[in-house]
Amino acid sequence: MNLWIAVIATCVGCYALKIAGLAAPRRLLDHPGVRRFAALVPIALLSALIVVQTFGQGQSLTLDGPRLAGLGAAVAALLLRAPFLVVLLVAAAVTAAVRLLV
């Protein structure tokens, strides 16, 4: 398969997946079970992303010291009620600093 075909198929498919949820039929969206599922599913998926992006390396799990330090610092910032953007800055800065020093 030509590389361009793969690129275009990925673009079309990714858009189709996005619109499929957003433009789901009203009847489906109004179903109480679907409403509850839709309300809670971002929590499950985003929590899964946190751990996969923190510990995952392709199909294996790794402990990346600097990244863990950055996320630990983010947790500390959250406990100290730091504003959202400060939490992101702290995470990046601590990760970069530990990576540079170690």
Added chain:
Amino acid sequence: MSEVSSARRDGIGVGVAVGVSGVAFGSAAVTAGLDVAQACVLSLFAFTGASQFALAGVVGGGGNLVAGTLGALLLGARNTFYGLRLADLLAVRGPRRWFAAHGVIDETTAVATAQRTPEGSRAGFYATFAGVYVFWNLTTLAGAAFTRQMADPSLLGLDAVGPATFLALLWPRFREPGTRQIAVLGAGIALLSTPFLPPGVPVLLSAVAVLAGFLRSGTRGPGRDLAEKESV
């Protein structure tokens, strides 16, 4: 500060912080053997980072392109779930819906669902969409065109920004016991299944945590409360 303006500020902040990782995608894509145009087309039109990295990874590894495309789509499938949620929060119709759909990704969903009012959700969604879209595309181009001259984004600690973003946005909701349970269960499912399943599947599989929450909570679960609050 009103919720709308703080949602906007947070959204643009996420856009800049996460969007800068486009450098990593641009340089990974070109290193894998895509040309600059192909890298940019993916960022402009697929616009969902995990899928883009997956396709580039398969190209770089000399893998089968059909399998590579399917893997990318598997990673994009979570955006369908997000769309189900955002359909009610954004309440868009007609041509605007076709436009908004392109912005249905992890970051926009995280910011939109973290707001307390529908106005805040909408403002957060569009600000995050705009911020991530502009920066992701500019940095993809920069990373692809100047691969050799660009610094490694991990030197700037940018690999911690994605998970820190989702953690910070979910943080206030971890106080709700029902929500916390779903978060812990979802994270556990993804972590334990990562070594055994292709990339992307563990995160999708974590949606099962919601069903477990259904079974346990019966009539007064957190989702029920939420659905009721919104229908008022």
